[in-house]
Amino acid sequence: MLGVFTAPPGVVGNNLPKSAGFTLIAAAINTSDGQTFAAYDGAATPITVINRPQIIVEYDLTKVLNLTISSISVQFDSAITATGKYDAAMTATLANATATYAVPLDVTTGKAVRLNVGVQWKNTVSRDDGEKTETLVAPVLEVALGDSGS
DSSP, X not given: OEXXXXXXXXXXXXXXXXXXXXXXXXXXXXXTTSOXXXXXXXXXXXXXXXXXXXXXXXXXXXXXXXXXXXXXXXXEOSEEEEEOSSOSOEEEEOSOOEEEEOSOEEOOTTOOOEEEEEEEOTTOEEEETTXXXXXXXXXXXXXXXXXXXX
């Protein structure tokens, strides 16, 4: 997961946060034959997102070997926080707190898969340097298949 230099549709701010705080709730893998596998079902976990990638969930794909994944979803709490230049505790509510990748994907032996969850956060902060104030609008989650490194 990482913050990306992309503006969500319709935002009009003039800056981006230094970091954003999300809470991971769950992750699931759905197969084309109707099975669902919990890729993460542990305790709600706080995550600090910055502009560098970090692993938030790992899952052993041998459980879905030779199946076709129909979708992968990662669910977050809709309440988020962000740290700015002047305000260390800005808050916002995500309109859609579930990031979903819904392109069919076949899992075979020796195949690693990485899903990138990006936070579109460019221009989500309106900063007034004269008044030293900031306001945050909610970023948008984006999902793409990433380089698995294998």
